[in-house]
Amino acid sequence: MADPLIRAEALVKRFQTGGGLLARPRAMLAVRGVSMAIGKGEVVGVVGESGCGKSTLARLILRLIEPTSGTIHFDGQDLTKLSRGDMRRMRRRMAMVFQDPYSSLDPRFTVAEVLAEPFRVQGEEPPAGRIAELLGQVGLSERLSASYPHQMSGGQRQRIGIARALAQAPDFIVLDEPTASLDVSIQAQIIALLSELRRELGLTYLFISHDLGLVRYFCDRVVVMYLGAVVEVLPKADAPARHPYTAALMDSTFAPDPGQRKTLRAIEGEIPSAFDLPKGCAFAARCPRASDRCRAENPELSATDHPVACFHPL
């Protein structure tokens, strides 16, 4: 990629818990050395199950939390080296849409106040007409600007969350499961809106989801994470899975067609605890292809057109 907008290098995030009077502190690696680049105008999906580190990765990339190690370059500048003031100015260019439109909007703010806040954080007031324009961009009527979140449906609230992200005309938006708490009918509306906004405004998205079907529909490339590490990058949304975990995710995604029923080779077991990572490949205990080598050594992500971290790829 000639000129990526985002370049994350070897990001690591370690969280520590416990450490009371009697309990020994326990550390977990939420993100274990993730590198990725996102080109201008690209939509990159990050998919994985709960606890795989996808939301932590998103927060690291926006520097909402500090990495334990590693760097993030945004349009050539190293975010981890920016001062607070420079970082705040840089924040105009990036935004986030959160999963739950019920808890991510302040219940005491009207819609107009929610949309004015990104300006106030920067010490400004929204330009005249900007709020109406934002509401128009997300397909809502200007009349809603005096409403409170509890007066709106989930889909309307999520549109407000998107309008808030658009407020400062950013280049890059992280979409953290933006449709996970919505009905499928509303999910499809929101995805259509996001596609349209991207086309019109030339946005770059990082789309985080647990729904591989949705990610493959919406994204140009797909990063698959398992227990804090990238296990595969699908170079195109319709590329076949090479990592057994990606294959398992695909098998768990049901098509709306009874003629395409999956014979479930249902992977057994569940995701191990991030506090107690196994030696070797983190997926080995659930993997039908695992060998002794997988249980002893950790496979690296290959440096190919279709990167995969597996000793026995499909």
Added chain:
Amino acid sequence: MLLSVENLGVRIGKVEPLSSLSFTLDRGEILGLVGESGSGKSLTAMAVTGLLPLIGGRIAEGAVMFDGTDLSKLPEDRLRPYRGKRIALVTQNPMTALDPVQRIGDQVDIMARLHLGLDAKAARARTVELLTRLRIPEAVTVCDAYPHQLSGGMKQRIVIAMALAAEPDLIVADEPTTALDVTVQAQIIHILGELVRERGLALMLITHDMGVVAQVCDKVAVLYAGRLAETRAVGPLFASPHHPYTTALIDCIPREGMARGSLTGIPGLVPSVMSYPSGCRFHPRCPRADATCERTIPETRTLPDGGIVSCHHPLGGDHG
């Protein structure tokens, strides 16, 4: 027929959130009950399990025929031999369905002790057997654990074990996998399917996910705003949906190789029970609606394949 819901109407106070609902379900079958939030799926589950009084509701018309008995006419004390014993409920959130301060084994044992009259030892033996059948590793150890020590997928299996413990004929599962990760969802759906086939259970599976329906159900009832839109066998329903709402719901799920931009969703919202539209309740969101749809409630028509559809302008032939 094990379960036959006939012209069911539910009232809560002054409103009637569910009207003229009919469908059937037999042993060894899985019925998918689908629709958006607010379409009446969970109310149907509560009507079938006799739990409407909990939310101040009641069955105002129609019948819930279960193995020859109309449950809607039974007083509470005569419902008890059915509920939990012959009809079991699996709820959406396994985190809240289990008692946090009771050990897993005790919570499952109680079902067999209460409903089958087994003593403590026999009940525990059954529990261990059930947990093993649900592929819970080290079932004996798990019996001594508390819910917080188990993962979400494990807890949902415990809830399913509780439902199975009294050997029910019918399981009503209300979004049993919505709170779970996709690989765990696939395991649970797989297990439920196996149980239905091998034990001749009937399963009423409530879901909003047409992918899950296509994967595991034998027949489907599509609800919209408290009315039945369409009910068919799963094959014909997906091959040639007759109700425009069914088509719209199917088209909300991304398919392999679908072109970007072709997923548009359903415009508008499910109306609230306080403001159900006149005529066909789907008409404000329907691409085929005309003046008739605004005025007149469509009659339910029985199709040659035995399905039922309720639409003035049904789609025929091929999907689309």
